Amino acid sequence: DVKVTQSSRYLVKRTGEKVFLECVQDMDHENMFWYRQDPGLGLRLIYFSYDVKMKEKGDIPEGYSVSREKKERFSLILESASTNQTSMYLCASRGGGGELFFGEGSRLTVL
């Protein structure tokens, strides 16, 4: 089975802190995604990576950066966390058939 693992299910951080969200997939997928999910807004794309060290901005990249140094790992970085970044963050990788495989999500609260 494909497995996408997000490092933290729940995080509580303070305004201004640097936050790292890690995502690892075990199926050698080239494409990986970071989304945030908010009530009533659905999933919104933050960043997308189509290969190692390759990345593209999604719909809402402001305040975020990403890193993909190895194929299996895609990290989301909040350089200076703000309260409006309180959200559920979902990582996904895409298989050859186009199906997205999601992690369990990381619920971030910024105080």
Added chain:
Amino acid sequence: KNQVEQSPQSLIILEGKNCTLQCNYTVSPFSNLRWYKQDTGRGPVSLTIMTFSENTKSNGRYTATLDADTKQSSLHITASQLSDSASYICVVASGGSYIPTFGRGTSLIVHP
């Protein structure tokens, strides 16, 4: 701009009843359409995939339909169970982009 609209936004039904969720899309060129189920606090999981040539596909009590002419899809749930309570998300892939387009989802609550 590619868009996916889902209706209703939320739905409450009694256990054992049937229901139908709708998805309208304006995505071009169309590649495929997937329905995902997202349980509370979990990541979405794919239920079905519909390609251009497919009209109907079943996965247990879930049946998806696709009308490529009107750009509409539906997900029908038969004999609902409490475990069907979840958010159902319609996702359309375009042949011209790496990035799929998501609907905002339908929240389904099944009451005993």
